[in-house]
Amino acid sequence: MSILVVGSVALDSVQTPFGSAKEVLGGSATYFSAAASFFADVRVVAVVGDDFPEEHLAFLKRRSIDLQGLQRVPGRTFRWAGEYGFDLNDARTLETQLNVFAEFRPEIPEAYKESELVFLGNIDPDLQRQVLRQVRSPKLVAADTMNFWIDRKLEALRETLKSVDVLLINDAETRQLAGEPNLVRAARKILDWGPTSLVIKRGEYGALMVREDGWFAAPGIPLDSVFDPTGAGDCFAGGFIGYLANTMNFEDANIRKAIVMGSVMASFNVEAFSLDRLRRLTYPEIEARYKAFKRLAQFEDL
Amino acid sequence: MSILVVGSVALDSVQTPFGSAKEVLGGSATYFSAAASFFADVRVVAVVGDDFPEEHLAFLKRRSIDLQGLQRVPGRTFRWAGEYGFDLNDARTLETQLNVFAEFRPEIPEAYKESELVFLGNIDPDLQRQVLRQVRSPKLVAADTMNFWIDRKLEALRETLKSVDVLLINDAETRQLAGEPNLVRAARKILDWGPTSLVIKRGEYGALMVREDGWFAAPGIPLDSVFDPTGAGDCFAGGFIGYLANTMNFEDANIRKAIVMGSVMASFNVEAFSLDRLRRLTYPEIEARYKAFKRLAQFEDL
Numbered sequence: 001m002s003i004l005v006v007g008s009v010a011l012d013s014v015q016t017p018f019g020s021a022k023e024v025l026g027g028s029a030t031y032f033s034a035a036a037s038f039f040a041d042v043r044v045v046a047v048v049g050d051d052f053p054e055e056h057l058a059f060l061k062r063r064s065i066d067l068q069g070l071q072r073v074p075g076r077t078f079r080w081a082g083e084y085g086f087d088l089n090d091a092r093t094l095e096t097q098l099n100v101f102a103e104f105r106p107e108i109p110e111a112y113k114e115s116e117l118v119f120l121g122n123i124d125p126d127l128q129r130q131v132l133r134q135v136r137s138p139k140l141v142a143a144d145t146m147n148f149w150i151d152r153k154l155e156a157l158r159e160t161l162k163s164v165d166v167l168l169i170n171d172a173e174t175r176q177l178a179g180e181p182n183l184v185r186a187a188r189k190i191l192d193w194g195p196t197s198l199v200i201k202r203g204e205y206g207a208l209m210v211r212e213d214g215w216f217a218a219p220g221i222p223l224d225s226v227f228d229p230t231g232a233g234d235c236f237a238g239g240f241i242g243y244l245a246n247t248m249n250f251e252d253a254n255i256r257k258a259i260v261m262g263s264v265m266a267s268f269n270v271e272a273f274s275l276d277r278l279r280r281l282t283y284p285e286i287e288a289r290y291k292a293f294k295r296l297a298q299f300e301d302l
Numbered sequence: 303m304s305i306l307v308v309g310s311v312a313l314d315s316v317q318t319p320f321g322s323a324k325e326v327l328g329g330s331a332t333y334f335s336a337a338a339s340f341f342a343d344v345r346v347v348a349v350v351g352d353d354f355p356e357e358h359l360a361f362l363k364r365r366s367i368d369l370q371g372l373q374r375v376p377g378r379t380f381r382w383a384g385e386y387g388f389d390l391n392d393a394r395t396l397e398t399q400l401n402v403f404a405e406f407r408p409e410i411p412e413a414y415k416e417s418e419l420v421f422l423g424n425i426d427p428d429l430q431r432q433v434l435r436q437v438r439s440p441k442l443v444a445a446d447t448m449n450f451w452i453d454r455k456l457e458a459l460r461e462t463l464k465s466v467d468v469l470l471i472n473d474a475e476t477r478q479l480a481g482e483p484n485l486v487r488a489a490r491k492i493l494d495w496g497p498t499s500l501v502i503k504r505g506e507y508g509a510l511m512v513r514e515d516g517w518f519a520a521p522g523i524p525l526d527s528v529f530d531p532t533g534a535g536d537c538f539a540g541g542f543i544g545y546l547a548n549t550m551n552f553e554d555a556n557i558r559k560a561i562v563m564g565s566v567m568a569s570f571n572v573e574a575f576s577l578d579r580l581r582r583l584t585y586p587e588i589e590a591r592y593k594a595f596k597r598l599a600q601f602e603d604l
Contacts, residue, residue, distance in 0.1 A: 017483070086483040181319070181388040182526060182527075182528070183506075183524055184524045184525060184526035185526055187524075202507065204485075205504065205507040205508075206507075206519070206521075208524065210524075214597060214598075215524055215598055216598065216599075216601070217508070217521030217522070217523075217524075217598050217599055218601070219508075219519030219521065219599075220519070221519075222485055222486045222489075222510065222512075222517055222519075223486060224484060224486035224487055225484075226484070253601075253602055256600075256601040256602070257601055257602060257604065259601075260601055287604060290604050291603075291604075294601070294603060295516060296516075296517055296518065296519050297518075297519055297521075297599050297600075297601070298558075298600075299518070299520070299555075299558040299559055299561075299562055299596070299599070300555055300558070300559060301593075301596060302559065302589060302592050302593075
């Protein structure tokens with residue numbers, strides 16, 4: 001089945017205690033697509049400038065990602081620069097240059113309009129809705145957002161959420177969006193606004209899925225080499241939605257497996273800068289790490 | 303089987319965003335004992351002053367906790383005052399009055415010396431070793447410690463660790479003790495110093511157990527009423543060691559169950575101030591919550 005993703009394609013400059021990378025491939029749509037491409041067909045709607053390196057397009061094509069919806073316009077590509085301390089859970093943004101992304105208006109190619117799954121990356125909630133108006137009848141809509149939109153465009157975001165099945169955000173965003181410090185009550189409030197599932201991303205601590213019929217906690221896997229957490233959330237979403245697209249089963253037990261697959265893809269991504277770990281990742285490695293998550297989390301009944 | 307615990311018995315004053323409690327029953331040995339008493343016989347070695355309320359002793363006796371090793375000396379009982387913000391993971395200590403605890407020298411009653419399991423609460427590592435010299439041949443020794451001792455008495459702590467089977471500390475203490483920012487490498491280093499198992503307590507995120515044969519991640523259970531996290535770590539230790547004492551099986555699969563039982567007991571404790579939730583806790587409630595942890599964490603193979 002096919003996934004339509006809308007989001008950013010960027011050139012990132014990142015500093016961590018373990019090294020730095022300059023103007024490397026990044027962006028929410030990029031990370032999402034690369035991770036999801038291990039499981040399903042992915043169609044990208046995004047924009048880059050005329051300075052965007054050809055080699056990056058070649059990489060995405062090698063992963064069979066459909067770039068028909070990737071607009072190429074005059075000007076410079078979106079750039080982000082950030083740094084992380086030893087606590088890799090928090091990024092400090094050093095610079096954001098929107099460049100061609102400032103005027104981005106998502107246009108969905110005709111061939112994309114029948115996509116079964118849609119992932120709305122972290123962009124203006126008005127643009128997220130503009131995407132949804134152009135697709136016919138997706139079976140599952142997932143979305144990301146961030147504190148910036150919760151602060152500035154809460155009403156637009158609430159409107160978007162009415163059409164979203166799965167919202168993926170972090171702990172702090174969950175509390176902020178609901179205006180409620182207790183995570184359980186915050187999550188229940190958000191489920192009242194439209195989504196049937198809320199996936200709370202918790203960095204090294206894993207992820208928590210909230211649905212009306214219960215909660216699922218996926219652990220984070222302890223890694224001895226975490227180089228760069230950039231894109232981990234989008235790789236999580238890519239593994240999660242990719243696995244759902246591959247199986248087209250939206251029952252609780254399968255959604256749990258999809259969450260773990262999201263954690264698996266995120267865990268690989270942080271092992272190297274940019275998308276470098278995904279470039280050399282193989283499906284047997286993915287299966288082996290899923291098994292490692294299973295060993296990590298399993299315990300018997302009393 | 304019997305557990306010997308050495309630690310503090312205190313009167314706590316606690317402020318949280320949800321209320322406050324003044325001069326209520328607290329202390330590491332108290333929380334540990336109350337939690338462990340649901341599973342095994344517990345023997346306490348600690349000290350209180352002559353101001354310690356009789357009703358607290360009566361409560362501990364009702365839970366069949368052996369108080370023969372509880373010294374009662376002239377002076378005031380150890381007092382601790384602290385507060386928590388909405389992020390309940392971090393306590394801010396407002397005041398510590400050591401009082402009679404300042405001169406505490408653990409003396410193990412003859413009847414305690416054959417205890418099969420020993421839990422060394424968070425006290426001076428020299429005192430922890432003094433306890434171990436007085437017990438005959440415990441089958442399992444577990445210990446807690448904190449940043450205060452890592453800062454001030456690292457060598458004494460390293461010496462104690464040589465005789466400890468299970469060390470229970472938090473993420474930050476793990477990194478600090480090993481002098482290594484990566485948790486995996488920090489944990490491996492600590493296992494080289496003596497313990498066969500390291501249990502890393504992560505508050506609302508659960509716990510992580512590290513052994514040579516692998517890792518186990520127990521989730522934290524999302525709670526809609528968290529009132530007071532004081533004593534959660536000691537209740538965790540009480541559930542964990544209590545379950546091991548009850549089953550006397552130190553194989554990986556059973557240790558995993560014990561870790562979950564620790565999480566279960568901690569999750570109850572935070573639902574009320576002081577030990578109030580444990581006072582009215584029943585074993586069927588414990589079993590039901592263990593099942594809830596199982597539902598929370600389970601997922602299928604690929």
